[in-house]
Amino acid sequence: MNPYEPYKFKNGVIMRNHFALAPMTTYSSNDDLTLSDEEENYYHLRSKNIGMVITAAAAVSKNAQAFDHQISVRDERYYDSMKRLRKAIKSGGALSVLQIHHGGRMNVPNMYPNQDIVAPSAVKADREYTITPRALKTSEVYDTIDDFVNASKLAMKAGFDGVEIHGANTYLLQQFFSPHSNQRDDEFGGNLQKRMFFAKKIVEGILQAKEELNKPNFIVGYRFSPEELENPGITINDTLQFVDVLADYPIDYLHVSLGKFNQTPIRDEKDREPLATKLLRMIDGRLPLMGVGGISTKEDVEAASELGYDLLSVGMVALADPDVVLKFQLDERPNNVFTHKTLPEPLYTRLHRYGSRLVGYHFEEE
Ligand SMILES: Cc1cc2nc3c(=O)[nH]c(=O)nc-3n(C[C@H](O)[C@H](O)[C@H](O)COP(=O)(O)O)c2cc1C
Numbered sequence: 001m002n003p004y005e006p007y008k009f010k011n012g013v014i015m016r017n018h019f020a021l022a023p024m025t026t027y028s029s030n031d032d033l034t035l036s037d038e039e040e041n042y043y044h045l046r047s048k049n050i051g052m053v054i055t056a057a058a059a060v061s062k063n064a065q066a067f068d069h070q071i072s073v074r075d076e077r078y079y080d081s082m083k084r085l086r087k088a089i090k091s092g093g094a095l096s097v098l099q100i101h102h103g104g105r106m107n108v109p110n111m112y113p114n115q116d117i118v119a120p121s122a123v124k125a126d127r128e129y130t131i132t133p134r135a136l137k138t139s140e141v142y143d144t145i146d147d148f149v150n151a152s153k154l155a156m157k158a159g160f161d162g163v164e165i166h167g168a169n170t171y172l173l174q175q176f177f178s179p180h181s182n183q184r185d186d187e188f189g190g191n192l193q194k195r196m197f198f199a200k201k202i203v204e205g206i207l208q209a210k211e212e213l214n215k216p217n218f219i220v221g222y223r224f225s226p227e228e229l230e231n232p233g234i235t236i237n238d239t240l241q242f243v244d245v246l247a248d249y250p251i252d253y254l255h256v257s258l259g260k261f262n263q264t265p266i267r268d269e270k271d272r273e274p275l276a277t278k279l280l281r282m283i284d285g286r287l288p289l290m291g292v293g294g295i296s297t298k299e300d301v302e303a304a305s306e307l308g309y310d311l312l313s314v315g316m317v318a319l320a321d322p323d324v325v326l327k328f329q330l331d332e333r334p335n336n337v338f339t340h341k342t343l344p345e346p347l348y349t350r351l352h353r354y355g356s357r358l359v360g361y362h363f364e365e366e
Pocket of ligand 1: 022023024025026055056057099166168169223257258259292293294295313314315316317354
């Protein structure tokens with residue numbers, strides 16, 4: 001594929017090239033969890049030549065809130081904020097895709113009074129800052145599915161081109177799929193099929209909402225992480241079976257979350273076949289696969305395209321250079337300096353914590 005040419009989804013929607021802005025949390029909402037002016041500017045600047053902008057993870061309910069100053073999309077009170085977000089993205093001509101999210105047991109504790117940290121089971125994550133969550137009752141699991149569907153309906157009404165279901169990076173959907181965090185004995189837990197049930201209900205609910213609101217062109221994407229290090233934990237074979245199920249739904253794309261686009265399995269170091277190759281073989285052209293992870297030069301773009309990804313998303317490099325796709329196209333080096341001018345202040349500050357992922361990048365003050 002030539003990533004600089006337009007891409008046509010099966011539903012007919014056209015993306016002006018094959019690049020998406022990776023979803024990136026900005027920690028920068030207003031105190032009332034609406035979009036701040038700084039965030040509006042962040043999206044406006046990055047929507048000019050990229051094909052699609054996937055927003056920062058947006059919380060679908062009060063107990064979905066995972067980070068400090070994460071935008072909310074939990075009810076009508078956030079509708080105007082959502083419209084501003086959509087407009088900021090459309091101002092540059094990119095497709096606007098809202099990432100819908102629930103943090104589950106990964107939510108940062110003590111963010112607000114009476115915080116209710118919930119998860120499939122009362123099992124603490126192996127991360128220092130986390131606490132043991134409260135297991136959701138079966139009826140609450142159904143309410144949470146409704147929260148994802150309602151947020152998607154709001155997105156449809158607010159004029160977004162689509163939603164991306166955040167099923168990756170250890171958050172709630174992944175927690176339902178993982179044998180580490182899901183030890184339920186109702187219909188949402190048990191064997192692999194049952195651990196897929198939560199995600200399937202959300203996908204089906206959103207597809208039904210598209211019909212109800214007569215939005216046949218509304219894009220539905222699904223993001224997942226292929227493996228977990230925990231034992232027991234998600235294996236690539238679990239994921240391949242899950243992807244096989246997802247690829248049979250009339251959704252629009254799958255987005256694998258990887259630190260490096262050509263990564264090989266982390267659970268079996270002897271296996272040298274890239275995860276992308278395994279996933280593409282299973283998907284077998286049923287849906288486009290979006291790849292991500294360290295795509296920061298024109299050569300990376302070529303290597304990722306050769307690997308077979310249909311779509312590519314760019315994260316860190318687009319934080320440093322809002323015009324990165326144009327730079328790739330013109331064969332120019334993207335900027336590698338983070339500046340206050342193009343990043344919301346809390347994100348700029350937070351980036352200092354990203355450790356090894358900052359290799360090759362600099363801060364304005366340095
Ligand atoms: C500051 C920052 C915030 C992120 N927030 C999200 C998020 O909200 N949702 C998500 O799915 N991934 C999130 N990610 C992961 C990115 O989408 C992407 O997968 C990752 O950065 C690897 O791509 P890159 O090497 O191009 O940066 C975040 C990454 C960064 C650097």
